[in-house]
Amino acid sequence: MLTDQLRFRRHPDVAFRVIDGQAVIVVPATQSMHTLNEVGTFVWERCEGRTVDEIVGLLVEEFEVDDATARGDLETFARELGEKRMLVVE
DSSP states (O other), rough: OOTTTOOOEEETTTTEEEEETTEEEGGGTEEEEOOHHHHHHHHHOOOOOOOOEEEEEEEHHHHHHHHHHHHHHHHHHHHHHHTTTSSEEE
């Protein structure tokens, strides 16, 4: 479970570009490429140094979801990207 004050950062070794509203991320360490959907791209663009609470607030405001849903989805997203060496949780 993510605590409110954890911060997210993009892994320093990844490269990305947003194309037509979707982030395309290249992970050299695993020689893989990933494409994020609209919500994933929204989080990706705003994760650099923000806390869990800050990102949850942005998600609630932008996508009109409740806090619990935003928090749960963010936790899943952060875990998956962390496992793929795309995101660092501090």
